[in-house]
Amino acid sequence: MLIENYDLEVTTPPCDPGVERFNAIARLVVDISQVLPYLNATWKGAIYDHSAHILTWRMGGRAVTVQPYEIAVSRLEDRQEATQVIERLVGMINRTWERRDEIEPNYQKRERLKALDVYKLLPGTNCKACGQPTCFVFANKLTAGEVEVEQCTPLFTETYQEKREQLLALIQAAA
Ligand code: SF4
Known part of the structure; x- marks a missing residue:
């Protein structure tokens, strides 16, 4: 032990x-x-x-x-x-x-998800559909692991396909 x-x-x-x-x-x-x-x-x-x-x-x-x-x-x-x-x-x-x-040991340093980087890839409309008052609050909570990206439903519409793909890639890289 x-x-x-x-x-x-x-x-x-x-x-x-x-x-x-x-x-x-x-x-x-x-x-x-x-x-x-x-x-x-x-x-x-x-x-x-x-x-x-x-x-x-x-x-x-x-x-x-x-x-x-x-x-x-x-x-x-x-x-x-x-x-x-x-x-x-x-x-x-x-x-x-x-x-x-x-277990294969991992010596690599992961990049921490940054709220500002997340914010730039959200729709930016502050529509509150996620239950948060602004997109920036949502971005902060996402980086803290307190909400899921799927809660931003507008992001999963066709309009925001490019931003969505970039944000999902960012989240995956930090996972
Ligand atoms: S649902 Fe998405 S676009 Fe609307 S306020 Fe929340 S993070 Fe911003």
Whole structure:
């Protein structure tokens, strides 16, 4: 087993007083940098920087960062959820490490989807059909994984075929 134990710290962000969200950090006693290329190969949408030994990933609405001696998660509801999410991540990392002989490690850095690039490929009419007040809000939520591109129904009409194909290619490249 790669991670056998860890110390868990749960905090509220000092810059966000009054916001009932928690951050959790599991401090490890082992260097887990060797597992990062295997996580990059299996965690869909992960952003990995091999030279810096850092991998970021979105799990639901939470941001996960994995580094050699640390697993950090933000936007947690409470301490109980923090404990559960960290336990789940440790289990996922350990299982990935145990299966490493079956996985082709991926050392490549994926490009992060940028809201402005997404916005430029949306219809730009602010029609609200997606349930968002503007196309820019939709673009931001799409890059955060909070909405699906299919929710912009005008984009899937013939008028926007070219933009749609470019946007789908952009999303695929970042997946
Ligand atoms: S449905 Fe598409 S075009 Fe309309 S506001 Fe949403 S993102 Fe913009």
